[in-house]
Amino acid sequence: MAQVAFWGFQHGLGVTSNTAAMSALIGTEYQIRTLSSQPQWGDTSLERSFQKSLKQNTELYDLSGFGMDAIERAVRAGKLQNETVKNNSIFIERDRLDLLLNSRKASRSQFEAGAEVFKIVYDRAKAYYDVVLLDLHSGTNSEVTNALIETSDLVVVCINQNIHVIEKFFGDKESWPSALKDRPHVLMVGQYDLHSKYKLKNIANKYGYKAPILSIPYNTxxxxxxxxxxxxxxITRNRYIxxxxxxxxxxQELRRAAEHILTEIGVNTQIKSIQKGVS
Structure with missing residues (x-):
């Protein structure tokens, strides 16, 4: 149905942890099909954040036949079907959250050369999943990132409370990927310090920003x-605190962010929300 890309101007802005947090929350609290994926060369940090779930759920699988590389072979052989991505992903929450294992390409040049394949794969994934959440490489020097921003229905631009990062977002539009300028996007402040003077309201007031700003507070x-x-x-242990x-x-802030993102892409969050005691 919809593709949501998480992206940052530079590394160190918590893009992966933000994507992982949103994936876990949505997969736990909403009755929708969600796919989470990290199309970045040589990075498996999103997978590692779900390592315990993957270990429990992959005992019967031969992982050599799973993941993006297996799907790419299907694309090149003309055998990509609506459920190919589903069949090559690992479930984290059955029928609600799947994780697509990243490509294990030997070189970055090989990985980046597959930008068009990535677009085809995630476009086909939307025929099965209600939402596809992508953890993209930060910056603008990745062909895969640029291609997937271009095809995303919503881009979550991740920043923090570093004034230089904030000013880069509001004052340096030239550093934005060209595709982002034409894409619907929402601002998310990760690792948010509730005691900083750079609160969401103060940031919005300083720069005259009228759109909502999402946050994921820092939490040890x-x-x-x-x-x-x-x-x-x-997420499971803290759901009913x-x-x-x-x-x-x-x-609460995680829920607010998830509800906003899902609403932006057309999901009726009231209908799709899983009530307490329902799994």
Whole structure:
């Protein structure tokens, strides 16, 4: 149905952790088919954030026959079907969240040469999935990134509270990928410090920004689970905490961001939300 790309001007802005957090939350709390993928050469950090779930769910699989490289072979052989991506992905939450293992291309040049194939694969994935969440390489020096921004229905531009990064977003449109200028996008502040003077409201006021700004607060417990490869476990264990819990604000902001993103791409979040006690 829709493709959402997470992207940042530079590395170190939490793009992968933001993508992973959104994937885990949406896969847990919404009855929709979601695919999460990281089309970046030599990077498997998105996969590692779900390592415990992957280990539990892949015992019966021969992983050599899975992932982007297997799908690319199907594309080149003219055998790509609507469910090819599904059949070559690993489920994190059955029927709700799948993870497409990244390409294991030996060189970056080989990887980047497949930009058109990536576009074909994710376009076909939208025939099966309600939402495809992509963790893109930061910056503008990746042909794959540029191609996928061009075909995304929504781009989540990830920044932090570093004033130089903020000013780059608001004041240096020349550094934007050309495709982004024509794409619907939303601003997300990751690793958000609630005590910083660069609060969302202050940022919006300073630059006269009228659109919503999403945030994912910095949270030590979330970061530890992310590093331990147990992101699904973190979301599951913190789903029904009360407002006095240390992780409550984090979960509320995560939900707010997920609801906004899904609404932007046409998902009725009230209908698709999974109520408490339903799995």
């Amino acid at each position: 417990n979330f970061k530890d689970h992310y590093n331990d490869g147990d992101l699904k476990g973190f 009360n407002k006095n819990h240390d992780n409550y604000i984090f979960m």
